[in-house]
Amino acid sequence: MAALLQDLQPVNLQPVQSEPCDLPPQDGKIHLLLCATGSVATIKIPNIVEAFSKHNNVSIRLIFTECAKNFLQGQSSEQPSLQTIGDSPNVDGIYFDEDEWRDPWVQGNKILHIELRRWDIMVVAPLSANTLAKITQGWSDNLLLSVVRAWDTTGQLDPICDTPGLNRYHDDWGVQNGGWFEVLQPMEKELACGDVGGGAMKDWREIVAVIENRLGLTSGMIV
Numbered sequence: 001m002a003a004l005l006q007d008l009q010p011v012n013l014q015p016v017q018s019e020p021c022d023l024p025p026q027d028g029k030i031h032l033l034l035c036a037t038g039s040v041a042t043i044k045i046p047n048i049v050e051a052f053s054k055h056n057n058v059s060i061r062l063i064f065t066e067c068a069k070n071f072l073q074g075q076s077s078e079q080p081s082l083q084t085i086g087d088s089p090n091v092d093g094i095y096f097d098e099d100e101w102r103d104p105w106v107q108g109n110k111i112l113h114i115e116l117r118r119w120d121i122m123v124v125a126p127l128s129a130n131t132l133a134k135i136t137q138g139w140s141d142n143l144l145l146s147v148v149r150a151w152d153t154t155g156q157l158d159p160i161c162d163t164p165g166l167n168r169y170h171d172d173w174g175v176q177n178g179g180w181f182e183v184l185q186p187m188e189k190e191l192a193c194g195d196v197g198g199g200a201m202k203d204w205r206e207i208v209a210v211i212e213n214r215l216g217l218t219s220g221m222i223v
């Protein structure tokens, strides 16, 4: 049966602040922008969020691409819903592409991706081959890519990207652009498709440890 127009409810389960001014908030916290793309490793986002719950000075906001949303719809305990993730005490917002265009833009209004570029640190984990390719070409046709493109590279903290499909070219790209884009090497494991290969996202615990290290937080792991 064809879907009716009224069935197409916005997927945004946790509306963003209607006035995204003064972001990040001046609340004395460290502001982590955790982003996910359409890779199976998006199911590790809840683990990463949970791991940061021990740092009560870390506020997390999430960006999901359209594809990434499909991996966290409450399919299983390992794949809770976006609503459940949004209810985590350390998550202060989840953003989707439609949040950029929630209201017709009026001159003087803040622009979401421009506000988010000021976050303390941006982590894309996992980074799909598609988004990685787009980043290397300067594409900015969704919210995540617009934030990357607009990122303040003069800030003290740099974004981290983790990719399950990294190759040498992508590594070089970060260097060519002043080294502000740090790529965490993928690891070898049995992939979701059953193949064994070197394209898996680094273990989420290691990603957490790297973020903690970059943010100067105490970590149980050495990176």
Ligand SMILES: Cc1cc2nc3c(=O)[nH]c(=O)nc-3n(C[C@H](O)[C@H](O)[C@H](O)COP(=O)(O)O)c2cc1C
Binding pocket: 036, 037, 038, 039, 040, 041, 065, 066, 067, 068, 127, 128, 129, 130, 131, 132, 164, 165
């Ligand atoms: C079930 C499923 C699993 C996928 N897993 C991956 C993956 O692990 N890595 C990847 O690069 N692409 C994966 N893809 C393909 C991406 O979802 C696809 O390229 C998509 O366009 C990515 O969009 P995004 O980069 O905007 O999130 C997968 C697709 C499906 C349907």
